[in-house]
Amino acid sequence: MKTYADVFSGLKRAALIPFFVIGDPGYDAGLAIVKDAIDAGADILELGISFSDPIADGPTIQKADIRAAKAGMNMQKALRFIREIKDYRDIPIGLLIYYNLIYQYPAEKFFADAAKAGVNSVLIADMTINDADEVTHMAKQAGLDTVFMVTPNTSDSRIKEITERITGFVYTVSVLGVTGSRDRLSSTVGDLIARIKAVTNIPVCVGFGISSPDHAKTVAQAGADGVIIGSKIVSMIEKNLDNPQKAREDISGFIKQLRKALEE
Amino acid sequence: MKYPGRYGPYGGFYVPEVLIPVLEELEEAFYNFYQDKRFIKDLQLLNRDYAGRPTPLYHASRLSEHLGCQLLLKREDLLHGGAHKVNNCLGQALLAKYMKKTKLIAETGAGQHGLATAMIGALFGMETKIFMGAVDVERQSVNVHKMKLCGAQVIPVEGGTGTLKDAINEALRYWTANVSDTFYLFGTAAGPHPYPTIVRHFQSVIGTEARQQCLEQTDRLPDKVIACIGGGSNAIGIFSGFVDDRQVELIGVEAGGEGLTAGKHAATLVAGRVGILHGVKSYLLQNSEGQIAETESISAGLDYPGVGPEHCQLKDSGRAKYVALEDEKVLDAFELLCRCEGILPALESSHALAWLMQQKEKFQKDQLIILNLSGRGDKDVGIVEKYRKL
Numbered sequence: 001m002k003t004y005a006d007v008f009s010g011l012k013r014a015a016l017i018p019f020f021v022i023g024d025p026g027y028d029a030g031l032a033i034v035k036d037a038i039d040a041g042a043d044i045l046e047l048g049i050s051f052s053d054p055i056a057d058g059p060t061i062q063k064a065d066i067r068a069a070k071a072g073m074n075m076q077k078a079l080r081f082i083r084e085i086k087d088y089r090d091i092p093i094g095l096l097i098y099y100n101l102i103y104q105y106p107a108e109k110f111f112a113d114a115a116k117a118g119v120n121s122v123l124i125a126d127m128t129i130n131d132a133d134e135v136t137h138m139a140k141q142a143g144l145d146t147v148f149m150v151t152p153n154t155s156d157s158r159i160k161e162i163t164e165r166i167t168g169f170v171y172t173v174s175v176l177g178v179t180g181s182r183d184r185l186s187s188t189v190g191d192l193i194a195r196i197k198a199v200t201n202i203p204v205c206v207g208f209g210i211s212s213p214d215h216a217k218t219v220a221q222a223g224a225d226g227v228i229i230g231s232k233i234v235s236m237i238e239k240n241l242d243n244p245q246k247a248r249e250d251i252s253g254f255i256k257q258l259r260k261a262l263e264e
Numbered sequence: 265m266k267y268p269g270r271y272g273p274y275g276g277f278y279v280p281e282v283l284i285p286v287l288e289e290l291e292e293a294f295y296n297f298y299q300d301k302r303f304i305k306d307l308q309l310l311n312r313d314y315a316g317r318p319t320p321l322y323h324a325s326r327l328s329e330h331l332g333c334q335l336l337l338k339r340e341d342l343l344h345g346g347a348h349k350v351n352n353c354l355g356q357a358l359l360a361k362y363m364k365k366t367k368l369i370a371e372t373g374a375g376q377h378g379l380a381t382a383m384i385g386a387l388f389g390m391e392t393k394i395f396m397g398a399v400d401v402e403r404q405s406v407n408v409h410k411m412k413l414c415g416a417q418v419i420p421v422e423g424g425t426g427t428l429k430d431a432i433n434e435a436l437r438y439w440t441a442n443v444s445d446t447f448y449l450f451g452t453a454a455g456p457h458p459y460p461t462i463v464r465h466f467q468s469v470i471g472t473e474a475r476q477q478c479l480e481q482t483d484r485l486p487d488k489v490i491a492c493i494g495g496g497s498n499a500i501g502i503f504s505g506f507v508d509d510r511q512v513e514l515i516g517v518e519a520g521g522e523g524l525t526a527g528k529h530a531a532t533l534v535a536g537r538v539g540i541l542h543g544v545k546s547y548l549l550q551n552s553e554g555q556i557a558e559t560e561s562i563s564a565g566l567d568y569p570g571v572g573p574e575h576c577q578l579k580d581s582g583r584a585k586y587v588a589l590e591d592e593k594v595l596d597a598f599e600l601l602c603r604c605e606g607i608l609p610a611l612e613s614s615h616a617l618a619w620l621m622q623q624k625e626k627f628q629k630d631q632l633i634i635l636n637l638s639g640r641g642d643k644d645v646g647i648v649e650k651y652r653k654l
Contacts (some may be wrong), residue, residue, distance in 0.1 A: 052555040053429060053541060055436045056280040062423050074553055099278055100540045104554030126278045126543065130265060151282040153443065158284075176282060177441030 002090045004120060004145055004168045007043050008203045013262045014220035015043040017205060018255060019096070019230030021064040022047050022081050023073035025237055029244045030068070031081060033237065033251055035088055040252040041259035044092045045085070046207075046228055049078050051098040056125040058180030060231040063238060075105060079117040086118035094147060094168070095122045108138045115142035121168040123147040129165050136165070147171050152192055156199070163200035169226060170196055172206045174219070181211035181232040190222040197223055213261035220262055229258060265291055269457020272580065274573035277456035279543045283436070286443045291458040293363045298465060307358055314387065315343050315350045317469065321477035321634070327604040331620055333627035336486065337607070337637045338474045338502060347610065347639030348470060348498045349380035353449060355466030357384040360447035367442070368392045370449040371435040373400055373428030373494075374564035374612075375407025376639060377451035382416035384449075392416040395435040399426035400564060407643065425558050428568050432542050452495025453572035456543025460572050464500045471505020474634055482632060488513040491636040492615040493586065494530065494566035496575045498638035503584060513585070516575060517615040519561035520588035530559035531588035532571040533579050541570045547579075562591040562647065563611035565639070589618040595651055597621050598641060610639035611647065 007015055018037050023030045034045065050068040054061065082093060095114060102110045102124065114122060121144055127135070129148060139146060145168030150159055153176060163170055174189040175182065189206060196204050206219045207228030216227045233251055240247035265288055269275045277287055297303040311317040319339045328335045340348040353370075360368060368390050372378025378394040385392030394411055398420040401408055408418050424430035432455075439448045453463040478486055489506050491499035493516040506512040521529030529535065536547035541556055549557040549569040561567045578584035589597075597617035601609050609617060616635050627633075641648075 052424065053433050055433050055542070056440075058437065059423070066423075069555070098540075100548070100550070100554040100556075102554075103539055104537075104550070104552070125280055126540065128277075128279065128281050128284055130284070131276055131278060149281040151280075153282060153285045155285070162281075173282065175441075176443060178437045 001118065002092050004044065004092050004203065007092055008225055011043065014224050015205070015226035016041055016255065016259050016262055017044045017046050017226050017228040018042050018233050019046040019048065019228060021061065021068050021234065022049055022078045023068040023071055024064040024234065025067045025241055025244070026071040027073070027077060027081065031084060033248055034085055036248050036252045037255050038089050038091055040255035042091065042255060044094065044226065046094045046096055046230070047082065048096040049075070049101060051101060054098060054125070056178055058178040058231060060181065060235050060238065061179050064234045075101065079113055082117040082119060092120040093118060095119050097122060097124060099124050099127050102135065107135050111135070111138045111142040111144060115144050119144065121145040121147045123149070123171055129162055132165065149173055150192070150196055152176055152186070152188055156195060159196055160199045163196065163202055166202050169203040169205045170200070172196060172204050173208045174206050175209045177208070179208055179231050181235060182209040185209065185215045185218055189219060193223045213257045216258050217261040217264065227262065265457065266295070267291065267457065269461065271460070271573040271577040274545050274576040275457055275460060276545050277543055278540045278545065279456050280440065282440045283456070286439070287456055287458065293359060294458055294462050297359060297362050303358065303362060307355060310354045310358065311351070311469065315354060317343070318473045319343060321474055321481060323481070324605050327601065330604055331624050331627060332629055333631040333633055335620070336478065336632065336634045338470060338634060339637055340470060340498065341607070341609065341613070341637045341640035345380045345383055346642065347376045347380070348467065348501060349377045349451065350383070351469055351501070352451065352463050352466045352497060353380040353384045356447070356449045356462065357388055357390070360390070360449070361388055363447065365445060365447035366390060367446040368449050369395065369435050369438060369446055370451060371395045371428065371431040372451065373397070373431065373567055374643070375400070375404040375411065376565055378411050378418070379407050381449050382411040382414035385416055386414040393438070394418045395421055395431040395438065397426040397428060397430045398422050400428065400431070404564060429556065436542070452497040453500045453574065454495045454542065454544055454546065454570055460544070460574060463497050464504060464574065467497050467501025468504040470498065470501035470636060471503060474502055475505040478634060484632065485509055485512055486632045486634045488515060488631070488633045490515045490517065490616045490619060490633065492517050492566060492612045492638060493533065493571065493575065494519070494568050494612065495570065496572035498636055500572055500574055502634070502636040503578070507583065514578065514583065515619065516584055516586045517619045518586060518588040519563060519566035519615060520590040521560040523590050524588060528560040529588060530561045530566050530568060532569060533575060533586040534588045544570065544573055546571050546573050546576050562594060562651070563615070565610065565612040566615065587619055589615050589622070593618040593622065595648060598648060599652070608641035608645070609637055610641045611644045613638045
């Protein structure tokens with residue numbers, strides 16, 4: 001199974017990491033969209049599991065969560081979705097999830113099942129290094145990489161503490177706030193990348209608010225090892241709910257543009 | 265963070281990384297100021313002159329006669345704003361001022377916490393935003409209007425179920441994007457550390473006063489202390505005064521809605537399972553996969569699928585007992601207090617009364633009971649009218 005390290009060491013450019021909510025707008029339609037995204041040039045996938053109360057997400061992802069839930073998404077189906085993707089292509093997958101879903105599964109079984117399905121890491125949106133001891137050993141046991149977030153208001157000393165616990169990549173949040181596409185890139189993202197790079201050699205991937213090929217290019221030029229694009233892509237699903245074929249084409253076209261921008 | 269913020273296995277701070285520095289700042293400020301002489305004096309004066317503390321501990325003699333026990337009502341309903349919420353709002357807003365924050369945000373369900381925050385926002389001259397579920401905005405329009413009169417901006421939250429939990433989600437989201445100048449004035453003794461501790465502290469004035477008044481008026485401690493529980497702030501406030509008096513029985517009454525078997529209720533401690541929501545590990549109402557359940561209660565103030573972590577610990581240790589009463593019985597209790605004593609209780613507080621009515625035959629005449637009358641029922645008259653024709 002391909003690891004994050006395999007991807008980052010094999011690339012001379014920043015990795016392209018699109019985000020999807022699993023099963024949005026439905027199981028089959030969502031699967032087709034993700035497969036297209038892989039064909040269009042995604043290097044790693046970031047996949048979210050729908051939750052009723054996603055406090056770290058803006059309106060676009062919230063609505064995607066609701067669409068997936070209404071279409072009958074649950075944990076078993078989500079793991080099957082992941083297995084189907086891995087059967088299609090060996091591409092690393094990072095899961096983004098809220099803690100209660102893991103806790104109820106329960107946790108130990110969740111990490112084992114996620115690893116078995118082909119997941120490389122699990123990022124828990126509402127868990128920081130302060131409480132991570134509850135689950136990190138289970139993730140390790142299952143052979144998963146660890147990923148934690150760093151945000152613009154994280155102190156240098158805490159960045160060090162956080163990155164010491166990461167084996168996958170640093171999920172760098174470019175702005176103060178929740179997920180969502182934004183017209184302009186945060187002016188402080190370069191500083192943040194530099195602050196992280198000063199204390200660690202682990203790959204730095206940047207997400208939240210990256211909405212255009214220009215943004216992606218700027219972030220890559222600032223030193224990012226990967227670029228995560230979520231809400232902008234998910235909004236293309238939302239805009240084309242009556243025309244799933246167009247959603248696939250739009251997303252595929254957008255990912256090709258992003259890839260081109262990163263290759264320039 | 266300096267402290268783990270745990271009550272046994274419950275509590276903690278399960279939040280996105282972006283909130284850690286803000287919660288650290290809040291924790292540090294709270295522990296710096298809450299025992300500071302100037303802070304204590306400022307808060308005492310505000311509590312006395314603005315809120316109307318101390319509130320009476322009133323011997324409800326006619327209702328006592330009816331129930332066959334000695335009932336003392338802690339009259340938080342007489343506070344400015346009509347509920348215990350003002351205790352917490354004054355404390356936290358004063359903390360915000362000491363922290364030099366200029367803006368307040370808060371969530372609200374029934375509108376009582378939103379209104380209390382809007383009042384204090386006006387008092388302190390702070391820009392105030394209240395997040396409120398769109399459904400609640402609709403059904404609590406009078407409180408929405410009152411908040412606006414006090415100068416607050418009311419933001420209807422469309423997502424999810426359009427109720428309190430969604431208002432908290434949105435307030436947390438707003439906070440993550442505006443952490444530098446904004447203070448999140450959290451309404452109940454739940455949420456991430458240090459909120460449960462902060463809210464308990466500012467509400468503990470209820471228990472401290474009640475214990476002292478009870479000793480002065482009756483020369484003894486009560487046999488039982490009863491309060492209603494949504495998130496649990498008024499209950500933890502009054503329990504805190506008696507939790508070390510092992511002989512005093514503590515009883516929390518949750519919203520049984522249309523009945524526990526019907527699945528339409530908000531009885532988190534009675535019928536919930538441990539999980540994580542809004543930054544805290546506590547009992548929760550949820551489905552088997554961990555998706556948070558929709559709750560239902562006649563009283564919007566108890567309509568919440570989570571509960572404060574300290575109550576979870578008190579339940580597990582057996583120090584407090586938790587029960588749930590259904591809407592119908594709550595309406596009976598509401599009417600009983602109106603007729604016996606000429607006091608209109610909030611539907612929230614009526615839950616605690618309903619438990620007393622249910623226990624009617626089981627009391628001894630000299631049994632002394634304190635009930636926390638957490639709010640007044642003016643806001644609920646329309647709802648009661650809809651259910652019961654006079």
